Structure formats: structure tokens, C-alpha cells
Amino acid sequence: MRHFFSFGTLESRIYTIFTVMIFGAIFIMQLVAFRYTEKTVKSTAIESNRVILHQLVSQIDSYIQGMEQISDALTGSREVLDWLAFRGGISGDMPPGGIQERLRHYIQAREDISEILLVRTDRQILTSDPEARINPWTALQDKPWFSRAAEAGGRTTVSSSYVQNLLWGRYSWVVSLSRGILDASGRLLGVLLVDLKFNRISSLCQSLIIGKRGYNFILDSKGNYVFHPTQQLVYSNIRTEPLEEVLGMASGTGESLYYLDGRYYMTEHSPLTGWYVVSVLYESDIITEWKSIQLIYTLIALVLFLVVGLVTHKVSSGITKPVRRLQEIMGRVETGDFPLVGELEGTDEIRDLARDYDIMVGRIRELMAANVKEQEQKRKSDLKALQAQINPHFLYNTLDSIIWMGEMGQCKEVVQMTSALSKLFRISISKGRELIPIRSELEHVRSYLIIQEMRYKDKFRYEMDVDPRILDLYTLKITLQPLVENAIYHGIKEAEHPCCLGISGWLEEDVVHLEVKDDGVGMDEKALSVIRERLKEGGGRPGRGGHGVGIHNVHERIRLYFGKDYGLSCHSSLSRGTVMLVRFPLLDMGDAS
Amino acid sequence: MKRGFFLILSLFAAFFLFMVLSFMYDTASGEEGRSRGTAIEVVLKSALGEDMDFWTVVDQGLHDAAREFDVAIHVTGPPHEKDIDRQIEILDEIIEEDPSLIILAATDYVRLAASVEKAQDRGIPVITVDSGVKSKLPLCFVATDNLEAGEKAGEYMKSLLTGLPGKKAAIVSHIRETATAIERERGVRKALGDLALEETWFCDTNVEKAYRISRELLKNPEIGGIVALNEGSSLGVARAVAEAGNAGDVMVVAFDNAVQEMIYLEEGVIQATVVQRPYNMGYLSVKAAAEVLENRKVEAVVDTGSVLITKDNMFERGYQELLFPFSGKF
Numbered sequence: 001m002r003h004f005f006s007f008g009t010l011e012s013r014i015y016t017i018f019t020v021m022i023f024g025a026i027f028i029m030q031l032v033a034f035r036y037t038e039k040t041v042k043s044t045a046i047e048s049n050r051v052i053l054h055q056l057v058s059q060i061d062s063y064i065q066g067m068e069q070i071s072d073a074l075t076g077s078r079e080v081l082d083w084l085a086f087r088g089g090i091s092g093d094m095p096p097g098g099i100q101e102r103l104r105h106y107i108q109a110r111e112d113i114s115e116i117l118l119v120r121t122d123r124q125i126l127t128s129d130p131e132a133r134i135n136p137w138t139a140l141q142d143k144p145w146f147s148r149a150a151e152a153g154g155r156t157t158v159s160s161s162y163v164q165n166l167l168w169g170r171y172s173w174v175v176s177l178s179r180g181i182l183d184a185s186g187r188l189l190g191v192l193l194v195d196l197k198f199n200r201i202s203s204l205c206q207s208l209i210i211g212k213r214g215y216n217f218i219l220d221s222k223g224n225y226v227f228h229p230t231q232q233l234v235y236s237n238i239r240t241e242p243l244e245e246v247l248g249m250a251s252g253t254g255e256s257l258y259y260l261d262g263r264y265y266m267t268e269h270s271p272l273t274g275w276y277v278v279s280v281l282y283e284s285d286i287i288t289e290w291k292s293i294q295l296i297y298t299l300i301a302l303v304l305f306l307v308v309g310l311v312t313h314k315v316s317s318g319i320t321k322p323v324r325r326l327q328e329i330m331g332r333v334e335t336g337d338f339p340l341v342g343e344l345e346g347t348d349e350i351r352d353l354a355r356d357y358d359i360m361v362g363r364i365r366e367l368m369a370a371n372v373k374e375q376e377q378k379r380k381s382d383l384k385a386l387q388a389q390i391n392p393h394f395l396y397n398t399l400d401s402i403i404w405m406g407e408m409g410q411c412k413e414v415v416q417m418t419s420a421l422s423k424l425f426r427i428s429i430s431k432g433r434e435l436i437p438i439r440s441e442l443e444h445v446r447s448y449l450i451i452q453e454m455r456y457k458d459k460f461r462y463e464m465d466v467d468p469r470i471l472d473l474y475t476l477k478i479t480l481q482p483l484v485e486n487a488i489y490h491g492i493k494e495a496e497h498p499c500c501l502g503i504s505g506w507l508e509e510d511v512v513h514l515e516v517k518d519d520g521v522g523m524d525e526k527a528l529s530v531i532r533e534r535l536k537e538g539g540g541r542p543g544r545g546g547h548g549v550g551i552h553n554v555h556e557r558i559r560l561y562f563g564k565d566y567g568l569s570c571h572s573s574l575s576r577g578t579v580m581l582v583r584f585p586l587l588d589m590g591d592a593s
Numbered sequence: 594m595k596r597g598f599f600l601i602l603s604l605f606a607a608f609f610l611f612m613v614l615s616f617m618y619d620t621a622s623g624e625e626g627r628s629r630g631t632a633i634e635v636v637l638k639s640a641l642g643e644d645m646d647f648w649t650v651v652d653q654g655l656h657d658a659a660r661e662f663d664v665a666i667h668v669t670g671p672p673h674e675k676d677i678d679r680q681i682e683i684l685d686e687i688i689e690e691d692p693s694l695i696i697l698a699a700t701d702y703v704r705l706a707a708s709v710e711k712a713q714d715r716g717i718p719v720i721t722v723d724s725g726v727k728s729k730l731p732l733c734f735v736a737t738d739n740l741e742a743g744e745k746a747g748e749y750m751k752s753l754l755t756g757l758p759g760k761k762a763a764i765v766s767h768i769r770e771t772a773t774a775i776e777r778e779r780g781v782r783k784a785l786g787d788l789a790l791e792e793t794w795f796c797d798t799n800v801e802k803a804y805r806i807s808r809e810l811l812k813n814p815e816i817g818g819i820v821a822l823n824e825g826s827s828l829g830v831a832r833a834v835a836e837a838g839n840a841g842d843v844m845v846v847a848f849d850n851a852v853q854e855m856i857y858l859e860e861g862v863i864q865a866t867v868v869q870r871p872y873n874m875g876y877l878s879v880k881a882a883a884e885v886l887e888n889r890k891v892e893a894v895v896d897t898g899s900v901l902i903t904k905d906n907m908f909e910r911g912y913q914e915l916l917f918p919f920s921g922k923f
Contacts, residue, residue: 137859137904163913169856171917202919213661224910230657231919232872235911236898306604 010323014316022308026301033297041290045281046257049210050266053279056208056216057268060201064272067177068156070106070116071192075154075181077102084120084181084189103128114164114172114195118181119146121190125166133168149178149191158273160220161198161227173198175226202227205277211285221274223247241265241278250276322346326354338365380560391485401455413454420450430477434561435587438505438512439471445480445503452488459499460492460518466505473512474587476557482550483516483580491520491578499577510586511566519577528572535568551580558584633659633882634692636684637670638700638724647824647849647871650918651698651723654875662883670698674798675768677701684708688715694882697731698723702772718885722878723871724772732885735878735895737869739773742899743780743822746846746867749901750818751785753844753864760817762844763790763810765830767798767823777822777848790816796826803829811837818844824851827866831857850902850916858904865903868915873897 074080079099103116107128118126125134140146143166148157159176174195181189205216205227218226223243225231233239242265245258250267258265264281322344329341338361341354398421405413427444430436442464449462480503492499502517523531535555555568562584572578635655637648652668659666669687671679677700687695688711695712697719699705706728709719713730721731750762762785766774774795782789794810796803803826810816811833819834821827827847834843835857847854847866857863874897881891906912 135859137861160910162910163908163917165859165908171852171855173913173917173919199919212663230661230872230876231914232654232870233876235914236870236873238873238877302608 009320011316011320014319015312018312018316019309022305022312026305026308030297030301034294037290037293037297041293042283042286045210045286046264046266049214049264049279049281052208052210053216053266053268053277056204056279057270057277059204059208060218060275060277061270061272063196063200063204064158064177067113067194067196070110070113071156071177071179071194074102074116074118074192075179080118080192081181081183081189083126084118085183086120097130099126100128100130112197112200114174114197115167115193116195117166117193119191119193121188127167129167132170135165135168138165145176145178145193146191149180149193150188152180153186154180154182158275160224161201164195175201198227202229205229209279211282212288213282213285214280216277216279217241219243219247219276219278221276226275246278247276319347322350322354326350326357330357338368376560379556394485397455398451401451417451417454420447423447424451428478428481434476435474436477437471438466438473438475438514441475441477441480442466442471442503442505444478445484448481448484449501452484456488456493460488460501461498462501462503464503466503467507470505470507470512473507475512475514475584476561479554479558479582480514480516482554483582486550487516487518487520487578487580491518491522493520495520507586511583512586514582516580516582517577522574522576522578523572524574528570531570535570554582558582632692633664633666633694633696633879633886634687634690635666635668635696635878636680636687636698637668638680638698639670639672639674639676646851646918647869650871651875653918654872654877655696655879656875657872658876658879658883662880664879664883664886666696666879667692671700674700677704681705681708685711688712688717691715692717694886695719696878696882697721697726699726699772700724701726702770702775703727720878720882720885720891722874733878733881733891733893733895735874735881735897737773737874737899738896739776740780740783741896742848742867742869743777743782744784745780745899745901746777746820746822746848746865747781747784747789749865749903750781750820750844750846751788753846754788754817757817757844759815761788761790761815762818762820763792763794763813763816765794765796765803765806765810765819765821765826767796767826769795774822781820781822785820789820796829798823798825800825800829800832803827804833805829807833808837811843816843818846821845821847824849824854827851827854827863831862835860835862852917855907855916858902858907861904865901868900868902868912870897870899870915872915872918 077099079102083099099118103118103126106116107113116128119140120126123140127134145157145159148159156177156179159178161173161175164170164172164174164176172195175198177194177196179192181192183189201218205218206229209215215229217228220226225234228234228241230239234241242258242260245260246265246267249256249258249265250269256266262283264283265278266281267276267278269276323346325344326341329339332339340358340361342358344351344354346354398417402414402417402421405417424444424447427436427440427447430440446464453460453462484501484503487501492501499518499520503515504517505512505514507513531551534552551568551570558567566584567582569581569583570578571581637651639648648670655666655668669683671677671683680700681704684695684697684705685708688708695717697705697709699721702725706726709721709726709728709730712719719731720733720735722735723737725731725734725736754760754762764778764781766778768774778793794806796806803821807819807830810819819830821830827845827849828851831845831847831854834845837843841861845857845863847857847863848868850866850868854863854866858866877895877897881895884891900912900915902912902916907916
């Protein structure tokens with residue numbers, strides 16, 4: 001499990017790098033998208049607010065225009081002109097019922113008209129309601145609608161909103177349309193006043209709004225409030241609106257949008273009324289609008305991130321799984337094993353890598369096998385060389401003995417020894433073959449013993465007791481001679497008494513046993529254990545010279561040829577003699593050739 | 594194990610992404626996520642009847658502010674201003690409903706205090722509007738400075754009386770032991786000094802009673818002026834003066850802005866009237882409530898101010914809406 005959590009592994013690296021990169025990418029994308037959407041949503045909201053503002057202005061305008069038609073109809077009326085010009089039957093003192101009837105008719109038809117009345121130059125006022133009393137405490141000349149209409153010639157003027165108190169006991173919020181009525185020569189005959197109920201305009205302003213908190217307000221041409229939804233706050237200075245900036249905007253110079261304290265102001269001027277209609281849009285309303293968009297964006301990012309995360313995981317593990325498998329298999333090399341990877345799921349690169357590795361492992365295996373073989377060959381040839389090396393002392397001593405016997409005229413002995421020596425060499429060469437019949441091996445050791453017996457006269461005698469059934473079995477050549485040599489030089493030669501050397505051979509469960517036994521000085525425990533230790537070591541090169549070089553070589557050769565289960569074993573006790581036993585398998589005759 | 598680990602890592606990162614992004618835009622959007630939907634209960638002095646212009650305008654201010662500050666409000670009240678028991682009952686019922694805040698216009702300075710304490714015990718903050726209670730618990734008191742308003746009325750009466758040497762002014766008040774009545778009277782007396790008669794007459798907001806009181810008062814030759822301390826008493830006093838035909842002989846300084854008062858003002862029966870700002874009262878009390886709910890500090894007393902209106906300034910643009918509120922009536 002360890003490597004999943006460490007940054008060192010390929011998988012976690014790929015995963016982490018991808019995750020970080022994708023995280024960053026999504027994050028940046030979201031930031032950009034957010035900013036962009038915020039902008040778009042904002043400008044859309046502002047645009048639609050502007051459209052609504054325009055609609056509001058045109059509605060107010062068309063409303064006022066509609067009212068103007070009424071005033072047109074009235075000012076063009078013969079009856080009205082007559083009354084204003086003091087013409088007609090009734091000297092003008094009595095209000096003509098016909099005009100009043102018409103005025104009343106208009107008011108009844110249009111419930112948004114609060115009052116229509118005519119003012120004559122003698123300050124006589126003609127209202128729609130004959131019952132109505134003119135407020136005695138009001139002065140016409142103080143009324144802006146009156147003075148402005150008088151000055152404006154025949155044009156209609158629109159007042160700001162105010163409380164009309166012209167009729168006694170009646171107070172109403174109105175916007176007044178007033179218009180001077182002129183005669184043909186342009187002389188002012190009177191003024192027509194149409195009072196519009198202000199709540200019509202205020203409800204228009206309050207209905208056409210955007211957002212939860214947005215509102216509209218209206219300023220007249222002088223910058224006074226015609227309408228404000230929280231007028232009282234404005235007049236008591238609890239709320240202030242940036243009037244200068246708003247009016248500046250309407251004049252066409254500078255920005256068309258003004259921002260203050262989280263509110264957007266936009267203005268439209270109505271040329272008909274001379275008013276400035278201002279629409280206020282709260283930024284927080286816009287934000288709530290795109291808050292949901294933001295939520296969706298974030299959700300998308302989340303889902304995207306999860307999906308990409310899973311895919312990344314899939315991809316990274318797809319890449320790294322075969323690599324890890326490869327790694328596991330290759331890791332076994334440490335233990336000295338060279339397993340093949342075989343068929344592997346993964347990308348082409350990984351498969352190539354696996355195949356190349358397999359080829360490499362194959363080569364390594366071949367090379368290792370070749371190496372082992374070579375080593376074996378080398379050791380065999382080493383040993384061959386060793387075994388070919390007849391102790392020069394032995395040859396020299398033998399030849400010395402022959403010379404000496406010749407001088408002594410012992411012709412028979414010379415012949416005997418020389419022929420034994422000849423046989424010894426012939427068998428030890430045996431045409432370069434490694435394996436020879438046990439019979440030849442026994443012949444070889446006998447020749448050797450003949451020579452040694454002649455040299456060490458009366459020192460020892462030998463016996464051979466070999467199962468005749470094994471005589472034709474094969475053995476490694478020069479197996480017994482080193483053992484016999486060892487027995488003579490280290491066992492018998494040192495002994496005080498004439499000794500006996502026995503060579504025996506038998507077959508036991510397909511294993512050939514050859515034994516060389518002497519009753520010489522034997523070995524103490526220490527020497528025996530040294531020899532046994534050497535035999536056990538195996539493989540290693542025996543020390544040159546000294547005790548048991550020959551024995552060791554025999555042991556090594558048997559093990560090289562027949563395996564580690566076979567070889568030499570040694571038993572000995574001080575002054576009782578030594579037994580050397582050689583064990584090797586029953587050889588198939590086919591093998592021998 | 595491994596799969597789980599990466600999944601958790603992904604989830605964690607995604608969650609982190611989500612948090613960072615939404616936090617960024619939460620802070621950018623400022624006041625978002627405020628106490629929307631939490632109801633503020635408003636208990637006024639009287640339910641909104643046709644004649645009670647004052648409370649209609651307060652209500653308008655309440656609702657306009659509720660829209661602007663994005664809070665939900667619910668307005669109730671007893672049928673009549675004198676129905677103190679009913680108001681206590683209503684308030685107690687509302688406390689049971691555990692609203693987030695209560696705005697109260699107390700009908701009685703003393704008797705409502707117990708209910709306010711009960712609300713406080715339940716952790717419901719209380720703001721008083723127009724008329725307070727005898728308790729230090731309300732976080733905020735949004736009202737006309739009635740002492741100052743009374744002083745304005747008194748000062749004007751004093752200036753009127755300079756033209757009538759030897760004459761004194763009588764005070765016709767509305768309900769005994771009402772905070773507004775007490776404060777206004779104190780203001781008037783402070784300004785008039787010994788020009789005011791020592792006795793105070795109470796009409797219990799009843800026009801008829803004020804009228805009868807005034808008829809009696811007009812028989813007293815010493816009286817050169819009457820200060821009426823609320824709408825009902827003003828109407829009664831003005832009617833008596835008008836009927837007696839001595840408009841302009843006996844000075845009247847009134848309170849509030851009933852339509853009839855406006856007519857009397859134009860006629861010259863009433864020389865001046867002190868007008869409160871009920872719209873601002875409603876608006877500012879909800880504003881204070883919104884601030885309380887946002888755990889912001891609020892002023893203990895918010896003075897909504899008063900204006901002395903005479904015939905000369907009654908049609909000034911700034912005062913028109915004060916005197917003739919937009920409520921469909923004008």
C-alpha cells in the first residue's frame with residue numbers, strides 16, 4: 001500500500017499533476033466565466049431597466065398627450081370662446097350650463113381627471129361642478145399653472161405634482177395641464193386647467209420597476225421632485241438622491257449610467273412634460289438574479305472535476321498498472337530468479353518493454369547456463385590436468401629403484417617394475433576417456449601397488465576383494481590410486497609394523513561402493529575433522545600440497561560428474577587405520593560411451 | 594482502499610473549489626443572505642381605520658422600509674387607541690408566536706411594560722415606535738420628540754399671545770398618562786411659562802368632548818388661545834372656535850393634520866399645527882429593526898422630528914405630502 005501515498009510513484013504523480021492542473025484550469029475558467037457572466041447579467045439587467053424606463057416615459061407622455069386632446073377639444077369650442085370673450089346671451093355672469101355639462105362629461109368619462117375648469121380674465125372660474133365653491137383663501141396669481149399658462153401663449157404647460165386647493169374643502173394631488181386660450185389677435189382670453197389625478201402617474205412609476213428594491217422617481221425641469229416613492233424621506237433628508245449627477249446624465253453629456261452606493265441610476269427626459277424620469281436599480285437585485293447562475297456554474301465545475309478526476313484516475317492506473325506488474329516481476333531478479341513477463345495488458349510501449357525484457361532474460365539465462373557449463377568444464381580440465389600430473393617424486397623414486405635394481409642385476413624385478421609403470425601410464429591415459437571399467441581401474445591401482453610394494457619391501461601387503469559383478473561397471477578413472485597413495489604415504493609409511501591395505505568394492509542399491517582401508521597410523525580427531533571439513537566445502541580449491549590433496553580432487557571430480565549426493569567419505573581413528581569410501585551411481589553403459 | 598482514497602481526494606478538492614468560489618462571490622455580493630423571511634411583528638396603537646390617517650401613513654412607511662430592507666412584517670393593532678386591554682392581549686398572543694422582533698406603539702406607558710418584559714424574557718427584541726413604555730428594555734424608541742414638538746407649539750402660541758396682552762392659553766390634551774400627552778404638555782408649558790392656564794383638560798381623543806370642553810373654555814374671557822395636543826382635540830377645539838365665530842380672536846395651535854384641520858388652517862381658525870412625520874416613524878422603526886436583526890448597534894432614541902405648519906407654509910413642496918399623504922384619499 002505504501003507507494004499509493006508517496007509522491008514518488010508514477011500513478012500518484014500523474015494523478016496529482018493532472019488533478020492540480022485540472023483544478024487550476026477549472027478554477028481559472030470559472031473565474032473568467034463568473035466575471036463574464038456577472039458583466040453580462042449586469043448589462044442585461046441595466047439594458048432591460050432602460051427599456052422599461054423608456055416604456056415608462058412613453059406611457060407618461062402618451063397619457064399626457066391623451067389629456068391634451070381634451071384640452072384641444074375644449075379650446076376649439078365655440079361655446080367656450082364665447083363665454084371667455086363675454087359673448088353670448090347671458091352677459092357672462094351666469095355660468096353657461098352647456099359648458100359645465102361638457103366638463104362634467106369629461107370628468108365622468110375619464111376617472112383619472114380630477115377637475116377641469118376655465119378661468120376667465122376677470123378671474124371668474126367655471127368648474128364642472130356647479131355646487132363647488134372656490135376656495136376663498138387662494139390666490140390665482142400665486143398658482144404656477146396659471147401664471148405659466150398665461151405666459152406660454154397657446155401652448156400647454158405641465159406642472160409638477162402638487163396639492164390642488166382651488167376648490168374649498170377639497171384637496172387633491174394633481175398634475176396640472178394648463179393652457180392659455182387666445183383670441184384671433186393673440187390676446188389672452190382665459191386659461192384652461194386640466195387636473196390629472198397624480199396617483200395615476202405614481203402608480204405607473206411604482207409598477208414599472210425591476211428587482212425587489214428598484215424604484216423610479218420623477219424630477220421636473222428645475223430638479224424638484226414630481227414623484228418619489230419615499231418622498232417624505234427625501235424631504236426630511238433621511239434619503240438623498242444624487243440630483244446633480246442624475247440631471248447631468250439626462251443632459252446628454254457624460255455617462256448614461258450613474259452608480260452610487262450599490263444603486264444604478266439612469267435618466268430619461270420627457271420633452272413633452274419637461275420631466276426627468278429616473279430609474280434606480282439595486283445592484284443586489286442583479287446579484288440575486290445571477291446568484292442562481294453562479295450556483296449552476298459551481299455545480300458544473302464540481303461534476304466536471306469529479307468526472308475528470310475519475311478519468312484521470314482510470315488513465316493513470318491504466319498506464320501504471322502494467323508498469324507496476326512489470327516492476328513486480330522484474331523485482332524478483334533481486335532474489336536471483338529470472339522470471340519471464342509473458343503476455344501483458346498495456347500500451348505498446350509497455351508491451352515492447354516486456355518483450356524486450358523477456359528476450360533479455362532469455363539471453364541472461366542462456367549466458368548463465370553457458371557460464372556454469374564453462375566453469376564446470378574449466379574445473380574438469382583443471383582436475384584432468386591434476387590427475388595427469390603423476391607425482392614427479394613417485395616417478396623419480398620409481399626410476400631410481402629401477403636403476404638401483406638394474407645395477408644389482410635383479411633383472412626380473414626390473415622388468416616387473418618397468419612393466420607395472422608402463423601399465424600405470426597406459427591406463428591413466430586410457431585414450432583420453434574419463435570413464436573406464438572398474439576392472440581397468442583396479443588394474444591401474446594394482447600396477448601402482450606393485451611398484452610401491454617393491455619399493456617398500458616388507459612394509460605392507462595388499463588385498464583386493466571386489467565383487468566380480470561390478471568389474472565391468474564404469475568408474476571415473478584414477479579414483480582409487482590417489483586414495484591408495486594417501487594410505488601409503490600417510491598411514492602405512494609412518495607405521496612401525498607391517499601393514500595391510502585392503503581394496504574392496506560392491507554394489508548397494510544401484511550405488512557403487514569402492515573402499516580403501518589400511519591399518520596404519522590413522523588420524524586423530526582433529527586431522528579427521530579437517531579432512532571432513534574440506535570434503536564438505538566442495539567446489540573450493542584445495543590447498544596446494546600437504547595432506548589430502550589427492551583425496552580432495554577425487555571427491556570434487558565425483559561430485560562434478562555425478563552430483564552432490566555422491567563423493568568421498570572418511571573414517572579413521574588413531575593407530576587403528578583409516579577407511580576411505582567412494583560412492584558413485586551405477587552408470588548406464590550408454591552414458592559411459 | 595486506493596480507489597476510495599482518490600475519490601475522497603477528488604471530492605475534497607471539488608468541495609474546496611465549490612467553497613472558494615461561492616465564498617468569493619458571497620463576499621462580493623455584500624448584503625446577500627440577510628434575514629429574509631424572518632417576520633417582524635408590528636403592533637400599532639389602533640388598527641387601520643379610515644379616519645386614522647396617522648397610522649395609515651405609519652403603515653406605509655413600515656411597508657416601504659420592509660421592501661427596501663428585505664424583511665417580512667406583519668401589522669396588527671387593537672380596534673381603538675383606548676383599547677389598552679386588547680393591545681396587551683394581542684401583544685401576548687404575538688409573543689407566544691415567537692417572532693424575530695416586535696415593533697410596538699404602546700397605548701399605555703405603564704401597562705404595556707409587563708408584556709415587553711415578557712418578550713425580553715423570551716429573547717425577542719422590542720422596538721417602540723411613537724409611544725414608548727415605562728421600561729428600559731426596548732432597544733430603540735422611534736418617535737417624535739414630543740417635548741420639542743410641544744415646545745414648538747408653545748413658542749408659537751407665545752408669539753401669538755404677544756398681540757393679545759393679558760390673555761392666557763389653555764391646554765386641551767388627549768389621554769391622561771399617555772407618554773405623548775405628558776411630553777407634549779411639558780413642552781408647551783415649558784415654552785409658555787405662566788402664560789398657560791394651570792389646568793389641563795382631557796378629551797380622550799374624542800372630538801365631541803373636546804368641542805364641549807372648548808365651548809366652556811371660550812366663555813372664559815381670560816383665554817386668548819388654546820393649544821390642542823392631538824388630532825381629536827384639535828378638531829373639537831377648532832370647531833368650537835369656528836362656531837363661536839371668534840376665529841382670529843382666540844388663537845388655536847393644534848397638532849396633527851386631519852383634512853378638516855387643513856381647512857381650518859386655511860380659514861384662519863387654526864393658526865398653526867404641529868405635524869409629526871408618521872411615514873418616517875414607520876420607515877425608521879423597520880430600519881432599526883433590520884439593523885437589530887443584523888446585530889448592528891442602533892441608537893436608543895431616534896427622533897423623527899416635527900414641523901410647525903402655518904397657513905403660509907402649508908403648500909410648500911416639502912410639506913405637501915406631510916399634510917396630504919398619498920393614500921388614495923387625495
